[in-house]
Amino acid sequence: MSNEIITVASDKMSKTIASLQRDLGALRAGRANPQALERITVDYYGTPTPITQVGTVSSPEPRLLVISLWDTSMLKAVEKAIQASDLGINPSNDGKFIRLMFPALTEERRKELVKVVRKKGEEAKVAIRNIRKSVNDQIKKAKKDGEITEDDQKQLEDKAQKETDRFIKDIDRIIIDKEKEILSV
Numbered sequence: 447m448s449n450e451i452i453t454v455a456s457d458k459m460s461k462t463i464a465s466l467q468r469d470l471g472a473l474r475a476g477r478a479n480p481q482a483l484e485r486i487t488v489d490y491y492g493t494p495t496p497i498t499q500v501g502t503v504s505s506p507e508p509r510l511l512v513i514s515l516w517d518t519s520m521l522k523a524v525e526k527a528i529q530a531s532d533l534g535i536n537p538s539n540d541g542k543f544i545r546l547m548f549p550a551l552t553e554e555r556r557k558e559l560v561k562v563v564r565k566k567g568e569e570a571k572v573a574i575r576n577i578r579k580s581v582n583d584q585i586k587k588a589k590k591d592g593e594i595t596e597d598d599q600k601q602l603e604d605k606a607q608k609e610t611d612r613f614i615k616d617i618d619r620i621i622i623d624k625e626k627e628i629l630s631v
Contacts, residue, residue, distance in 0.1 A: 459613040463617065465570070470563060473562065478507070478509050478510055478546065483513070487527065488500060500516065501520075509547060510548070514542070551628075563625055577610075585603055
């Protein structure tokens with residue numbers, strides 16, 4: 447039971463890191479990134495479907511995305527979904543492809559994005575700490591119920607803290623890397 451709690455917590459913490467990386471991947475840092483389209487859904491025969499699943503997204507130039515749809519009757523719907531999204535980009539449609547030209551980021555916009563990155567990082571750290579708190583509560587309950595000894599309790603709490611520290615360091619590294627990416631012109 448003892449190491450099982452830590453393993454489950456470590457798994458949850460890994461998922462938190464993966465979620466943070468997905469969120470940060472969707473932030474555009476001056477380059478066109480197909481991940482920016484993953485959150486945008488289009489009505490595909492009655493089912494909300496991510497744009498990345500109704501066609502091929504390529505990036506022939508650093509600031510250009512080209513969407514080649516498998517079903518060209520979806521062009522208008524995809525175009526409307528992009529316009530309605532928070533991307534802030536106006537798509538151009540030539541009848542076969544949809545082109546998205548990403549403007550160069552201004553210094554002001556870069557600073558705003560850095561704030562967003564830090565906020566998402568802080569949210570991930572809070573999630574990691576909440577997982578640790580939950581684990582510590584489980585450990586205390588196990589001690590109270592007589593399932594583990596006081597030494598086991600101390601050892602498990604130390605392991606939980608070490609895992610927490612490791613994941614917090616990972617988050618810090620991810621945030622620093624993303625900030626560098628955003629601030630590099």
